[in-house]
Amino acid sequence: xxxxxxxxxxxxxxxxxxxxxxxxxxxxxSASRWDSIVRHEVARWPDNLTFxxxxxxxxxxxxxxxxxxxxxxxxxxxxxxxxxxSFKNIECAFxxxxxxxxxxxxxxxxRTIVKGNLAVALSLxxxxxxxxVYLYPKFWSQRLVKRVPRLSLKQHALRVYIILIGIxxxx
Amino acid sequence: MIPxxxxxxxPVKIVSGxxxxxxxxxxxxxxxxKRPMVIxxxxxxxxxxLKYVEDAIEDSIATIGAVYDKTPPDSSLEVVRxxxxxxxxxxxxxxxxxGGGSAMDTAKGVNIIITENSDDLMQFIGADxxxxxxxxxxxxxxxxxxxxxxxLVAVVSDTxxxxxxxxxxSHLLPNVAIIDPRMTLTLPPRLTAATAMDAMTHAIExxxxxxxxxxxxxxxxxxxxxxxxxxxxxxxxxxxxxxxxAVANAATMAGIAFSNSMVGLVHSLxxxxxxxxxxxxxxxxxxxxxxxxxxxxxxAGDHIGELLLPLGGSELxxxxxxAGRAESAIKIIRKLQTDLYHLxxxxxxxxxxxxxxxxxxxxxxATMDDGALTYNPEVVTQADALRILKLAYE
Ligand SMILES: [Fe+2]
Numbered sequence: 001x002x003x004x005x006x007x008x009x010x011x012x013x014x015x016x017x018x019x020x021x022x023x024x025x026x027x028x029x030s031a032s033r034w035d036s037i038v039r040h041e042v043a044r045w046p047d048n049l050t051f052x053x054x055x056x057x058x059x060x061x062x063x064x065x066x067x068x069x070x071x072x073x074x075x076x077x078x079x080x081x082x083x084x085x086s087f088k089n090i091e092c093a094f095x096x097x098x099x100x101x102x103x104x105x106x107x108x109x110x111r112t113i114v115k116g117n118l119a120v121a122l123s124l125x126x127x128x129x130x131x132x133v134y135l136y137p138k139f140w141s142q143r144l145v146k147r148v149p150r151l152s153l154k155q156h157a158l159r160v161y162i163i164l165i166g167i168x169x170x171x
Numbered sequence: 172m173i174p175x176x177x178x179x180x181x182p183v184k185i186v187s188g189x190x191x192x193x194x195x196x197x198x199x200x201x202x203x204x205k206r207p208m209v210i211x212x213x214x215x216x217x218x219x220x221l222k223y224v225e226d227a228i229e230d231s232i233a234t235i236g237a238v239y240d241k242t243p244p245d246s247s248l249e250v251v252r253x254x255x256x257x258x259x260x261x262x263x264x265x266x267x268x269x270g271g272g273s274a275m276d277t278a279k280g281v282n283i284i285i286t287e288n289s290d291d292l293m294q295f296i297g298a299d300x301x302x303x304x305x306x307x308x309x310x311x312x313x314x315x316x317x318x319x320x321x322x323l324v325a326v327v328s329d330t331x332x333x334x335x336x337x338x339x340x341s342h343l344l345p346n347v348a349i350i351d352p353r354m355t356l357t358l359p360p361r362l363t364a365a366t367a368m369d370a371m372t373h374a375i376e377x378x379x380x381x382x383x384x385x386x387x388x389x390x391x392x393x394x395x396x397x398x399x400x401x402x403x404x405x406x407x408x409x410x411x412x413x414x415x416x417a418v419a420n421a422a423t424m425a426g427i428a429f430s431n432s433m434v435g436l437v438h439s440l441x442x443x444x445x446x447x448x449x450x451x452x453x454x455x456x457x458x459x460x461x462x463x464x465x466x467x468x469x470x471a472g473d474h475i476g477e478l479l480l481p482l483g484g485s486e487l488x489x490x491x492x493x494a495g496r497a498e499s500a501i502k503i504i505r506k507l508q509t510d511l512y513h514l515x516x517x518x519x520x521x522x523x524x525x526x527x528x529x530x531x532x533x534x535x536x537a538t539m540d541d542g543a544l545t546y547n548p549e550v551v552t553q554a555d556a557l558r559i560l561k562l563a564y565e
Contacts, residue, residue, distance in 0.1 A: 105381070107545050109177065111176075113298050113299050115297045122539065122540060122541075122542065122545065123539075125545065145550070146549060147550040
């Protein structure tokens with residue numbers, strides 16, 4: 001299909017969404033190694049499962065894969081994945097990725113289409129909600145998730161680690 | 172408050188009232204259909220309900236192309252394939268589904284593979300995968316509960332892998348829903364109570380869920396009032412056609428409500444309990460409903476409180492201060508539960524429903540995999556689910 005000329009504003013929004021996808025992907029990758037809640041969620045996923053979040057019709061997109069019990073960020077990843085969550089357009093993807101709307105609110109407003117393993121989708125939403133709690137200050141995250149859990153001391157340390165080391169290195 | 176954004180769809184023509192089934196020929200004609208296939212189950216045949224439909228079509232230019240009357244309680248891939256082969260070999264051009272959720276879901280499943288001309292239902296699993304308009308489907312509910320006659324979802328079991336496959340698409344909405352009191356007159360008391368409580372749960376959960384919107388609210392609110400006024404009488408006087416018609420109408424309205432504002436925790440717990448311990452869906456709904464409402468008091472207390480009006484009537488509503496309305500609404504549901512227990516022994520606890528205590532952990536875990544949790548106002552962890560299951564146990 002021929003690409004059309006897209007407004008400057010939408011292009012900027014796509015770049016921002018792509019950047020947040022990278023940050024989120026690396027944060028989840030790191031958390032799947034160190035965070036017990038995320039590890040517990042991922043443990044129940046099938047091995048080698050791949051999932052992607054994308055924006056219709058042309059992206060941006062991020063994909064991850066379960067490898068050796070952990071999640072690995074794959075960038076755009078393969079075309080065929082086991083779970084695909086698509087945002088209907090860049091405007092609604094921007095709301096969620098720019099932290100203006102929670103993931104579950106987005107789902108409730110039917111701004112996404114889910115294809116594939118639904119149980120994993122729910123598990124992924126729980127992981128994303130935890131990332132929201134880690135990456136945003138509480139006064140902001142409480143607008144995006146239904147309940148902000150009390151973080152343990154260990155989780156506070158992990159949160160700092162993910163922001164300073166996990167996201168840049170993916171470790 | 173109006174949500175900043177929502178979607179609502181209900182294109183189903185409702186044909187309701189005395190002898191409504193006799194209008195099938197006209198509806199078929201309007202849909203351009205001449206050879207409908209009837210999909211139903213043995214319960215419907217035994218109760219003599221199929222006969223009403225056959226009699227109606229006999230005196231018209233349409234002919235029944237085929238009848239499949241062995242739909243199991245959980246429709247499966249094999250059954251869907253078998254019926255599709257029959258449909259093709261008899262050159263049918265439309266569907267009439269008579270029964271509870273299973274007959275309607277089966278018809279929807281068959282309709283998918285007939286329209287897409289494929290034998291692989293699996294490739295259409297999930298949301299919004301269907302791009303083509305399906306063959307005409309007329310739905311005739313006989314249980315007054317599931318609301319499948321107005322929902323855009325079909326659930327078909329993959330029995331080999333023991334998973335339930337959901338299909339959702341606006342194309343799956345039936346063209347016509349026929350609500351004829353004759354079709355529910357023979358429903359036994361306990362089944363009447365259970366399916367009506369399922370409808371009640373659809374209306375209540377959709378009214379306080381995160382997807383609620385002014386359109387779904389209107390249907391939910393009206394459905395709750397009709398159900399509250401008629402459930403007990405439908406159980407007591409099953410032969411009262413007026414009461415049956417009222418409950419069936421409310422079930423359809425509740426179906427429209429939850430098809431557009433998804434249910435929540437009560438259904439997640441119910442799906443998990445049904446999947447693991449085979450507790451009938453309506454029974455599970457009746458058990459969990461007050462607990463689900465209580466659990467959401469903090470996030471959705473105002474909305475639950477508004478339900479005191481249809482549940483308790485205007486005088487009680489006016490006499491109850493705002494802060495006490497939600498609790499009072501929950502009390503009415505508990506009272507209804509007790510009444511139904513005394514009338515027809517509808518189980519009030521998981522123990523009564525035959526759930527072994529040692530399954531609660533497993534049910535709590537399965538609850539976490541149920542999509543309806545997303546639309547529950549309050550977040551639910553596995554520990555929360557387990558706590559509620561223990562409360563509901565005895
Ligand atoms: Fe239900």
